[in-house]
Amino acid sequence: MATPDVTAPPDSFDLEVQTLIIGAGACGLVAALAAHEACQDVLLIEADAVPSGSTALSAGLIPAPGTRFQSDADIDDTPDLFAQDIQAKAHGENDDDLVQVMADTAGPVIDWLADTHALPFSLVTDFDYPGHSRRRMHGLPSRSGRELIDALRTRVEALDIPLICDRRATRLFAQGSWLAGAQLTLPDGGTETVGCDRLILACNGFGGNRAMVSEHMAEIDNAVWFGHDGNRGEAVQWGDALGAKTRHLGAYQGHGNVAHPHGILITWATVTEGGVQVNAQGNRFWNEAQGYSEAARAVLAQPDGIAWVIFDARIADIARQFEDFKNAESQGAVFRDETLVGLARKTGLPSDALRNAISDIPTDGRDAFGRQWGTPALSPPFCAVRVTGALFHTQGGLEVDPSTAKVRMTSGGTFDNLYAAGGAACGVSGKGDSGYLSGNGLLAAVTLGFIAGRG
Incomplete structure (x- = not known):
């Protein structure tokens, strides 16, 4: 695949939508559900033949405080306590506001997915995860990420939210701080262009790009790659070309x-x-x-x-x-x-x-x-x-405004309509590997995906 690039917008697009979401892992699927609920015209594109991503390779567990599932299990938990656990594991290296927003958002997102979208979550109550002071891991019956992806995709399809697979975004169209759309490459090598009012990058990290792994985390470049091969680093590469801020690229x-x-x-x-x-x-x-x-x-x-x-x-x-x-x-x-x-x-x-x-x-x-x-x-x-x-997964990425998930620019402020979430965005795992608290990857995926989707 050619290196993802950024160019000026074309005179016209083959298709135009309000919200274009690149990547249909848990992050992109949650963003699509949230955007649809906000009455936006949504298009979700996925490079693979079916949605998968790193989510499908995980246990599909999402940490969240204050949910009805914790209440049913008589577990007293709060967003503030969760935020303290996140920062303690990451040695205080995370942005405090980002941690607090994720901690505040996680519980409502779990309840929303369960109550509005009928995902059959339950709480893991028979063992503790390192660093968590409360039992707050929520998962579907099989405790597999594959089941989580399938359940989210089923809801997207039931709501008739357009999801098109076998489309890899290879170019973004930008004019200053405004992202006008993207060029997609089809399986036969042809291309099509999509214009948008909002662009959400949910296309994951860069663990499948061995050159980037060696550059940013050489101590792990001899490890088995257990993530999704689609994690090629497009978000970070586009961010570099656009003048976006990145943070903690050595985190994983x-x-x-x-x-x-x-x-x-x-x-x-x-x-x-x-x-x-x-x-x-x-x-x-x-x-x-x-x-x-x-x-x-x-x-x-x-x-x-x-x-x-x-x-x-x-x-x-x-x-x-x-x-x-x-x-x-x-x-x-x-x-x-x-x-x-x-x-x-x-x-x-x-x-x-x-x-x-x-x-x-x-x-x-x-x-x-x-x-x-x-x-x-x-x-x-x-x-x-x-x-x-x-x-498994890189944890650094594009720096975003926690309240909006808009991508920050190196020159100051944020892009007008560019959002990043999940693996495309910097998470809350500190600077290296020791800051990763169990579930941090899906925590960033569903919380920032929800925030970006709502717009």
Whole structure:
């Protein structure tokens, strides 16, 4: 694909709409629903044959405080508490206003999707995610991003909101701070132009652009790319050409618990509920409680970039609510045995080292790595999955005004009608990988998508 570019508007367009949305992941679909509700004429375009994006590769969980689902579970949570958790995880590196807007918007968006659009959300209530002081993760029954995308697309189609796939935006038309439209490339190589009054970039990050990854986050450029290949960085490249502000381009979501070589995400509940990671020598090597994003670098630093997550049948029962984990079991990625010696034989791990790693876990208090314990001790039968580190999603991007999602210009102020949301915009994960709080990607997608869509 040619590098995305920016040129002056043509004399006329093949088609004109009020709101043009580029990208039909969760962000673009939510933006389309919000724009339609605001009585706008909407066109949603998607480069793939069907909507997918990074959302479909995720667990589809959205953190939100103060929802009716939390109320039903007697969980006392507030946007301010959520905002504090976000900033604590990101070491205070985020824009305070952006954090507060996302925290304030997340709950109403979940309730709106559930009540207005009948998405069957429920709250994850049987385990905690690192950094969240309350249980606030909302997901659909299968706990899969694929189900979330399909549910949102079903609503878009039911409302007759135009969604056209196999159309990749390759050029933006601009005149000063005004975006007049975009040029789309068709599957046969032909092009068509669309004029618009508002342009929303929901086309995700740049994790699939290896040159940009190496430039901005070299420490992770050897990781498995576990995101969507359509994450090519068009939004940032267009932003550079337009004179848009960018921020925190070194921020990303990693994950250190991807089954290898199966390429299946293993839920971090296998760790938070009392599991550990060991390397090929059977030794633990870090404080797993720091989070799954940091785990990517920790695992990749081990011999051959490989580790094993060790847990037990009790934890497997919790993990089985996730479709990905059930897939991992069906594909033979999950080893199981009544004894650690037997598990060591099946995995090829040194049995003495593995036994020591598990026996050294305290029943309470902190271990030698600084991890605080309080979960039940691991007990037979034991389980193990061979894992590696992966890059899931970039978290930096175009800087936006939090209240409108309009893109800010390097010269000051915002563009008149250019909006960015989701992976196209800078999120709230700080400057690197350690600032990523579970669910931050979909948090930015649905909140900024909702704000941009409403206009």
